[in-house]
Amino acid sequence: MIHQLAHAVGLPNAIDNDVTVLRRRRPYSESDHVLNIAYNLLCGGQVLDDIELRRNDIGYLRALGARAIPDPTTAGDFCRRFGGADIQQLMDTFNRIRVAVWKRARLNLDETARIDVDGSILSTEGVCKQGMDVSYKGVWGYHPLLVTLANTQEPLFIVNRSGNRPSHDGAAAYLDRAIGVVRAAGFSDVLLRGDTDFTQTGHLDRWHMDGVRFVFGYDANPTFVERAENIELGDYADLERKAGQAFSSKETRAKQPRVKQAIVAERGYLNKRLESEDTAEFQHKPGKATHEYRIVVLRKMIIEERGQLALDTYFKYFFYVTNDASMTQAQVVAESNQRCQQENIIHHLKSGVRALHAPLNTLDANWAYMVIASLAWSLKAWFGLLHPQPAKPPKPSSRAKPNMTTRILAMGFRTFVNRLILIPTQILIHARTRVFRLLAWRPDVAALLHVHDSL
Secondary structure, eight states: OHHHHHHHTTHHHHHHHHOOOOSOOSSOOHHHHHHHHHHHHHTTOOSGGGHHHHHTOHHHHHHHTOSOOOOHHHHHHHHHTOOHHHHHHHHHHHHHHHHHHHHHTTOOTTSOEEEEEEEOOEEOOOSSOTTOEEOTTSOEEEOOEEEEETTTTEEEEEEOOBTTSOTTTTHHHHHHHHHHHHHHHTOOOEEEEEOGGGOOHHHHHHHHHTTOEEEEEEOOOHHHHHHHHTSOGGGOEEOOOHHHHHHHTSOOOOOOOOHHHHHHHHHTOEEEEEEEEEEEEEEEOOTTOSSOEEEEEEEEEEEEEETTEEEEEEEEEEEEEEOOSSSOHHHHHHHHHHTTHHHHHHHIIIIISOOSOOOSSSHHHHHHHHHHHHHHHHHHHHHHHTSOOOSSOOOOOTTOOOOHHHHHHHSOHHHHIIIIISOOEEEEEETTEEEEEEOOOOTTHHHHHHHHHHO
């Protein structure tokens, strides 16, 4: 099914036309190698050596209509053929197909395209891997940069870097490329989000003049803390979280006993408890900028307790910079907090897809593997996006179930594999026709048939 989807969106042809790393395509082409690695992960494989299981699976070969597939050593050699320019071209190819999928899926282009950026430490036990270094956490390995689209939870760019590189290294250039990708799809409103490491003040004016909105964290330096402490108390507004708003007009249920809290209090451990939150703002012109921007202050009241004894009460400040004058202070804080969804994507790419791993011996080879392996996650997202939508959307209500597209986009990778890929099936080949006879039924199989019909 995924193979049919890949051909329907033109992925194999695009890879073969754009990427040239093989001298001769005998017997496999670049697309054969790329899809071989991605399909291995989609079928439950976790390492390159698991491709050997696929090579000896008659049902797998019949499903693809292939006589043979590359073995694990050939797949590793293929990744080692990539240079930096080849990997950039491969990511551009994926993004071009991605844009075509968005248009085919009729993605709501009136929404804001939310682009998130973050770095993640990738540890490795190897001692001969070129490009590895010691990170600021004292961990040997790499420090890949990820730029993702929150709307579809897809990785737009993955950049492998040495372990000692700072999080923001090269981020501005890839954010610019990500802006070009979403605008090519038709998004007119773009919002960049990142933590304090990505507040690159030298680029804020350029993004602002280009009509790009942003919400970045800002360092809580002593000068900012002093300005926040000098704000009049009446200028602070209570911050009500979304969860609190949902239950404000309803009868609250009895709370379950807090086991951790009881143990901490009983044993006299130091406990820091959040008492309240409020927000304020002021204008600030960064040193490398010519415009003034809003600085939203989030002030948290923290109470320190030990057992039943209250020890201290103090404020902790968080700062956010934005060029959007229309958002409320609570909305600015919410946008920054929602960026944490990218942490879930990184988690799935690490432990679910296992794309953020370093199985090879050079920086570029591992970079190529990360980009190719992340295609498995993108194919999952495309499967969800191409699921046909109901003719009449259900009326919004608190108990309404999300549609299948939303469910698949939010679904963990292992859950997707177990529910929609690993289905017992008999594959028959006769009269130049392949027949897939499902031997088990589960509710999610309906989504498989719906996508098949839409393709």
